[in-house]
Amino acid sequence: QVQLVESGGGLVEAGGSLRLSCAASGRIFSTYAMGWFRQAPGKEREFVAAISWSGGTTYYADSVKGRFTISRDNAKNTVFLQMNSLNSEDTAVYYCAAGRRIGVRAASDYSYWGQGTQVTVSS
Numbered sequence: 732q733v734q735l736v737e738s739g740g741g742l743v744e745a746g747g748s749l750r751l752s753c754a755a756s757g758r759i760f761s762t763y764a765m766g767w768f769r770q771a772p773g774k775e776r777e778f779v780a781a782i783s784w785s786g787g788t789t790y791y792a793d794s795v796k797g798r799f800t801i802s803r804d805n806a807k808n809t810v811f812l813q814m815n816s817l818n819s820e821d822t823a824v825y826y827c828a829a830g831r832r833i834g835v836r837a838a839s840d841y842s843y844w845g846q847g848t849q850v851t852v853s854s
Contacts, residue, residue, distance in 0.1 A: 764783055765828070766827070780812060792836075
């Protein structure tokens with residue numbers, strides 16, 4: 732079992748930055764691939780970024796590539812999402828997730844989920 736808790740969301744102006752964190756507890760964090768997803772009102776949950784167990788390989792949705800960076804610190808059981816050049820289309824609830832498969836983009840491939848953190852970008 733893995734418990735995930737996101738933090739770092741908030742209100743930011745367009746063009747600004749936020750750094751999300753996801754703290755994990757429970758089973759061995761370093762054996763799980765991690766992902767970030769987001770869900771805007773009235774829309775389905777969508778893939779944002781993923782990172783391998785070691786942190787050596789990362790994956791991004793086209794919509795965030797070049798603006799967002801996913802990273803992890805296995806010593807601290809934490810995964811991060813650095814978000815730069817934010818725009819109104821990035822407004823959503825952001826979720827972190829843990830799974831066994833590397834680089835997968837479907838929410839169904841992740842076994843554990845956090846409760847989400849709201850990111851609102853004002854234009």
